[in-house]
Amino acid sequence: MSEQKTAQQLAEEFKAANEAAIEKVKAIAEDALGKVKAGEKLTDQLKQDADEALVKMNELSGQVQELAQKMARAGSGEAAPAKSLGQLYVESEGFKSWADGRPRQGKADLAVKTTITTSTTDAPGSVGAATDRTRLPGILELPQQRLFVRDLISQGRIDSAALEYIRETGFRNNAAPVAEGEKKPESDIQMELRSTTAKVVAHWMKVSKQALSDVSQLRSHIDNRLLWGLKLVEEQQILYGDGTGQNLHGIIPQAEDYEVPAGLPTAGLTVIDTLRIAALQAVLAEYPATGHVLHPTDWAAIELTKDEIGRYIIGQPQGAIPASLWRLPVVETPKIAQGKFLTGAFQMGAEVFDLWDSRIEVGFENDDFTRNLLTILAEERIALAVYRPEAFIYGDLAPAVGP
Incomplete structure (x- = not known):
C-alpha cells in the first residue's frame, strides 16, 4: 500500500502543477501575440489549445485556493467536522490491529488522553459536531402565573x-379658615x-x-x-x-x-x-x-x-x-x-x-x-x-x- 501524502505535500504538488499551467498559458499567449504582430491569422488549433490551457489553469487555481483555505482553517481551529467517539475507535490503531487478525475473542481499547467535550473546534476530544440535537415541535409558551x-x-x-x-x-x-389678625390653629x-x-x-x-x-x-x-x-x-x-x-x-x-x-x-x-x-x-x-x-x-x-x-x-x-x-x-x-x-x-x-x-x-x-x-x-x-x-x-x- 502506497504511503498517504500529507496536506503539505499535496499543496506543493498542486502549486507546481498550477505554475506549469500558468507558464503554458503564457507561452500560448506570447505565440498568439507574435503571430498577430506578423499579420498571421490565428488557427483554430491555437485557439483550442489556449482554451484548454485556461480551463486547466483555472481548475488548478481553484484547487490550490480550496486547499489553502482548508489548511488555514486547520491552523485556526476551524477544521472538518469533529469525529465521534465511534469514529475515533474504529480508526484507532488498536482496533485495526485487532480486527485485521480476524479474532474470535479478546478486545480492543481506545485510550482517551484528553477530556471529551461538546466543543465543535478541532481541539482533541471535541465531539460536539457529532452529537444529536432534539428539537421539540412548536413553541413552549410561558404559563400564566398567578399573582402573588x-x-x-x-x-x-x-x-x-x-x-x-x-x-x-x-x-x-x-386646618381651618383664619380671620385677619387671629391666631392660626395648630x-x-x-x-x-x-x-x-x-x-x-x-x-x-x-x-x-x-x-x-x-x-x-x-x-x-x-x-x-x-x-x-x-x-x-x-x-x-x-x-x-x-x-x-x-x-x-x-x-x-x-x-x-x-x-x-x-x-x-x-x-x-x-x-x-x-x-x-x-x-x-x-x-x-x-x-x-x-x-x-x-x-x-x-x-x-x-x-x-x-x-x-x-x-x-x-x-x-x-x-x-x-x-x-x-x-x-x-x-x-x-x-x-x-x-x-x-x-x-x-x-x-x-x-x-x-x-x-x-x-x-x-x-x-x-x-x-x-x-x-x-x-x-x-x-x-x-x-x-x-x-x-x-x-x-x-x-x-x-x-x-x-x-
Whole structure:
C-alpha cells in the first residue's frame, strides 16, 4: 500500500502543477501575440489549445485556493467536522490491529488522553459536531402565573440587613379658615421609629449526578420547584409572619379589623358586599385600596355566585379577564385562611426589600463528591416594612354585622 501524502505535500504538488499551467498559458499567449504582430491569422488549433490551457489553469487555481483555505482553517481551529467517539475507535490503531487478525475473542481499547467535550473546534476530544440535537415541535409558551401578594406591594432593595423607617402613628388635622389678625390653629402628628432586619428564606435538596445526567430537564425542574417553594413561604411570611426570631412581621398581625362604617346598612349584606365595604374602610382611612387577597376556595365561591335566573354575577366561565372585584385585582392564595380576607392599599401601606435575590446554588457538601451527589440550594434574603397598618383591612368573609 502506497504511503498517504500529507496536506503539505499535496499543496506543493498542486502549486507546481498550477505554475506549469500558468507558464503554458503564457507561452500560448506570447505565440498568439507574435503571430498577430506578423499579420498571421490565428488557427483554430491555437485557439483550442489556449482554451484548454485556461480551463486547466483555472481548475488548478481553484484547487490550490480550496486547499489553502482548508489548511488555514486547520491552523485556526476551524477544521472538518469533529469525529465521534465511534469514529475515533474504529480508526484507532488498536482496533485495526485487532480486527485485521480476524479474532474470535479478546478486545480492543481506545485510550482517551484528553477530556471529551461538546466543543465543535478541532481541539482533541471535541465531539460536539457529532452529537444529536432534539428539537421539540412548536413553541413552549410561558404559563400564566398567578399573582402573588408580593406583586401588589411596592418593591425595593437594601444594601445591609438592618432596616429602619419612620412610621406615622397619628395625625390631628386642625386646618381651618383664619380671620385677619387671629391666631392660626395648630395641628400635630405622631411618629415612631421602626426597625427590622432582612430574613433568610431557604431550602435545599440532594440529587445524584446520574439523575442529573440521565433525566432530561430534571435540573430545571428542581430549580423551578425550589424557587416556587421560596415564593410560597415568602407569601406566608408577608401575610402572617409574627416578627419573632427569623420571621418577618407580616401585614395581617398589624392590619385594622374589619367593621362596617356608620351610615351603611348592615342587613342582607353578602360576601361581595363585605369586600366592597372593606375597600371603603381603607378609603376612609385615606388609603385607597389597591387589591384583595382571598383563599382560592372563597374566590371560587364568589365566581360561582348566580342571580335569581342562573346568570353568573362575576364574569363568564369562558372569559379571560384577570381576577378582579370592585375594580381591584384579586390575589388568590392558599396561604390566607379560608373564610378570611385582606383588603388594602398595598403599594402605599407596605414595601418588601430584597437583600439577596432568589437564587439557586449547586455544590458538594460533606461526602457528596465521593457519593456522586450534588446539593442544590435555593435561598433569598428579604425584609418587610409595613408603613401604614391602617391601610390594610382584615376580617371574616361572613356577612358583615354592624357595630
